[in-house]
Amino acid sequence: MDRPELADFLRRSRDRLGPADVGLGGGSRRRTPGLRREEVAQLADMSVDYYTRLEQARGPRPSRQMLGALARALRLTADERDHLFHLSGEEPPRDTGGSDHVRPGLLLILDRLHDTPAQVVSDIGDVLVQNAMASALLGDVSARPPEMRNTVRRAFTEPAAMDIFPPEDRPALARNHVAHLRAVLAARPDDPRAVALVTELRAASEDFARLWTEHEVAVRRSDTKRIRHPVVGEMELDCEVLLSPGRDQRLIVYTARPGTEAYERLQLLRVVGLQDLTVG
Structure with missing residues (x-):
């Protein structure tokens, strides 16, 4: 060093x-x-x-x-x-697949989104960085062990992680997770992290294993989600996705149409988020 x-x-x-x-x-x-x-x-x-x-x-x-x-x-x-x-006397990361290093350009955009929940997520589901609003809406990933910052792993191994979504929406969300992960693994079959995650979840979750055998494939792009917050209530939010040049990272921005109840609740979240009333 x-x-x-x-x-x-x-x-x-x-x-x-x-x-x-x-x-x-x-x-x-x-x-x-x-x-x-x-x-x-x-x-x-x-x-x-x-x-x-x-x-x-x-x-x-x-x-x-x-x-x-x-x-x-x-x-x-x-x-x-x-x-x-x-x-520092360390060998730099040499990823054969996606990288955890968030490009400065994505971070610059994230920094400008003061009043809108946004986070950068890898293509296998690792939440790499959040702004304060995303922490308030979805939970602060920095408080979790590194392995539990993966949204796919949490969806299938930590039942409480899906509580922020209405029960009727959860099956489709789970199916989307698996279909997207299949697309990633097909594009990078030698990525050790993607292979390890799929192997782990097929062994740990019957639901994941069942969905995996159905061989559905779908790259996750812009979407609409209903999210339940314990303080401000349920919100239907548009999820806009900006892909990195390598397409291995996604900047996801959660917005609501002005004039809707969801928009008003998102504004309220700006206040309660500053008070650290976050989802666990």
Whole structure:
């Protein structure tokens, strides 16, 4: 681990960003350009002391998960992400399939969606990053173990995860999950993560195994969903999907038509979301 070079790279990466670049308010007048250390720590979900020690070249070696969080917080490109890993003495991720690294362009769009639930999801269902409104609507994924941030796994192994949808909608949603995963595996049959997920779920869930044998295929695109929130109630939301250039990540934005009851409830969610009244 090259602590001095890592510290310098983190400082320079932080200095080139402003609050608006990462979806934060400008706040009080700043004496110097760039993000503050506490803002980077907040974005990476780490303690300010830990991040400060990294910038002072006296911190411990970051974990791979922590490096990924720093890469997203600092809006690093794939090449810059790899450099960060090298400086930390880690081999960069070499995915044969989809990548967990969210492109800065998608993050920039996500940062601009202050009043609309939005999240970036991999094509096999891993929730990679959410804005505050998505956390309030769907539950904060950062509070879950990494393996339980996958929407397909939760749908078939954690019954309570489907409680946010009306009972009559759940069979179709489950079928859509399986059909989409089949399309992904057909496109990337050698992707170890997709193969492992399908193998796991076929063994763990009779419902998944049954649906898998039906061999339905459908790539998930724009859709409409009814979502039940414990505080603001049920909302019918349009799910608009923006695909990454590699088509392995999707930015999903949840909207409601102005003038509808769902629209009013979504506005109310902006308030209760700030009070951390989220779905568990």
